[in-house]
Amino acid sequence: MSRKIESEYDVIVAGGGAAGVGAALGAARAGAKVCLVEKYGFLGGAATTSQVLAYCGFFQQGRTPIKAVGGAGDLVLEAMRSCGMTGEAYNSETTGNWIILLNPEGTKLAFDRVLADHGVDVLLHSRVAAATRTANRIESVTVAGMEGRRRIAAEGFVDATGDANLSLVAGIAMREGDDQGRLQAVSAPIRISGLDPEVPFDREAIKAAVRHYNASGAYPITRDDGGIYTRIPGTGDMWWMIIDLALRDLSSSSFTWAEQRAREMAHDYVAMLRAHVPGFERCFLAQSGPQIGIRESRHPATRYEMTGQDLASGRQRPDSVARAAWPAELHGEAGKPVYHSVGGPGYASVPLDSLRVRGLENLFVAGRVIGADPVAYGSVRVMGTAFATGEAAGIAAAIGAEDGETVGAEVRRLGGLT
Ligand SMILES: Cc1cc2nc3c(=O)[nH]c(=O)nc-3n(C[C@H](O)[C@H](O)[C@H](O)COP(=O)(O)OP(=O)(O)OC[C@H]3O[C@@H](n4cnc5c(N)ncnc54)[C@H](O)[C@@H]3O)c2cc1C
Incomplete structure (x- = not known):
């Protein structure tokens, strides 16, 4: 076992699902040296680990598909097209919403390629297992890999593990499930x-x-x-x-x-x-599989929790860094999903404060662990939106900005918001 700190990055991203890939691309395109750490031998998250074969959240509800996600999400779709998928909007016959169908093997390859093209160092078969921190910053993470454990330092970190595993080991307070501890099926x-x-x-x-x-x-x-x-x-x-x-x-x-x-x-x-x-x-x-699909686990405490009301009213905010457009899909009772539409212009702003944990300056969350109440969570967790919150978290970690206006401007510059 090695205790020394082995390499320095600007940004370390924990987890290689939609949010982690979005974060790694966002940080790299903002100029950072990035390492992405993934516990499986392939990337993709739920799309490749749990047979979740459709991206939701790329488009708004309605008769015609209006895009809600660009930037890193677009780069991923382009890579997927080069691996034989269409990357086009498809109207789901069961829900009437717009989705993008994928095949898991092509997705694994597309993610490898798009990250390599952007100079991201990817570590597979490696689990973020611990974090060292000072009062308000993470200094390094301990990665348990095939060669044992090693510590890797960085300036900024993104928790895109889906289950808030980095936030957990960093000591962030968190809620399990909804306000009463009930988990979605x-x-x-x-x-x-x-x-x-x-x-x-x-x-x-x-x-x-x-x-x-x-x-x-x-x-x-x-x-x-x-x-x-x-x-x-x-x-x-x-x-x-x-x-x-x-x-x-x-x-x-x-x-x-x-x-x-x-x-x-x-x-x-x-x-x-x-x-x-x-x-x-x-x-x-x-x-x-390879593993069962987990809709919900832990919610780290963030500086703002998006609400069901934000979605219902399509709330627009100046500190927006991403868009949530998928109707809130609630799976409280196993097998009986209930949907709530998004109001206003058809999407709600995701503010940077939903991606910032409470108590640490340089840890951002992305994907299904961003701050959201139980209703808003039913929307923001989908993979299309996860690419967008990941991209914003990666950019925020790379440029070290604490305000949504600055991060939003960089997201816009990179094509993530129009
Ligand atoms: C049954 C089911 C159906 C769904 N249907 C849809 C759908 O049709 N369309 C849609 O868009 N969304 C759907 N969702 C929701 C969506 O799949 C998830 O919310 C989404 O995958 C979240 O993306 P993520 O990147 O945040 O997390 P994940 O996809 O969970 O990715 C997290 C990644 O982090 C890795 N990881 C975890 N811990 C560590 C660690 N300590 N170190 C290193 N790596 C780690 C994991 O291996 C994984 O690759 C569904 C979910 C379920 C369960």
């Missing part, structure tokens, strides 16, 4: 192969199969409308969101229970389709 989207390409999906047949299963099946299905599904472009496979579980708490034993239960459910539900739905006679479970 975890879900395990699955990918099903072996379908008859000539037979369209028949929702009525799927609903009938669900009713049949629920009469005696071991794990009754809460999404009795047949769940959310789509045919994955270019593959003929089905992507299906049907497995939801209420999580007791954030302990490893709760997650172990959820992972194992989700596997049993996936096995049963695919067998149900095979037995009862035309076109599924030879289907099989092609992929789940």
Whole structure:
């Protein structure tokens, strides 16, 4: 084990999901020397770890797709196009909202390429495990990697871990779940192969199969409308969101229970389709995971928490550094999402203070850990928005600015806000 500080960066980004990639690109394009640390062997976050195969939040609600995210998000989409995806707006048949479909293998490659193009040092198989701090600054993080532990110093840090793991080890106060500690459900989207390409999906047949299963099946299905599904472009496979579980708490034993239960459910539900739905006679479970999808875990204390009212009114602010445009999607009851539209011009300002933790000057948060009340959280956590809050956090960490106007101007200069 080495105790010495091994390398100096301007900015260290913890986590390589949408927010972390946005942050690394934002910081690098603002002139910083950047290191991104990711615990898996690939980037992408929920898109590549949990089969979440659509970017929400790039566009406003409405009949035509109006962009809410540019800058780093645009660079990522361009890289994804070079890896065979369309990167185009697609109207979801189940919700009517605009999304961008992705394939996880192409996404991994696209993220590698776009970060390499911008000179970001990426450390995979490496987990941010500890932080050293003075009264109001982080000085370095300890990274646990294949070679053991080492400390890396920087001037600014971004927590884009989704679960606030850097904020946690830095000693930031935090809330778990909503005001009463209730967590949004975890879900395990699955990918099903072996379908008859000539037979369209028949929702009525799927609903009938669900009713049949629920009469005696071991794990009754809460999404009795047949769940959310789509045919994955270019593959003929089905992507299906049907497995939801209420999580007791954030302990490893709760997650172990959820992972194992989700596997049993996936096995049963695919067998149900095979037995009862035309076109599924030879289907099989092609992929789940690598891990269950976590909607919500910890919320570090930030200087401002966006509110449901901010979203409902489409609140505009001079210290805006990003836009939240996705309708608040609440998963309080497993399998029964509820939506609240965004008002005003169709998006709400995300102020810099939602990305600044309380008590530390040089730690910024991005993605699903930004400051938001339980309703606003249902909007800001989506991946399109996470690219934008990540970009803003990375820029703020790189230029060391504490006011939203200065950071917003830099975000605008880099094309993130129009
Ligand atoms: C079932 C489900 C369905 C969803 N559907 C959609 C959807 O259709 N569209 C959409 O846009 N959003 C959707 N969401 C929400 C969205 O996926 C997340 O809110 C989003 O991924 C947040 O992005 P992020 O970058 O903040 O975090 P994440 O995607 O969680 O990425 C965090 C990254 O940090 C890494 N990490 C964690 N701890 C450490 C550490 N200590 N050191 C190093 N690395 C670490 C993780 O491995 C991960 O790669 C869904 C979520 C779930 C669970």
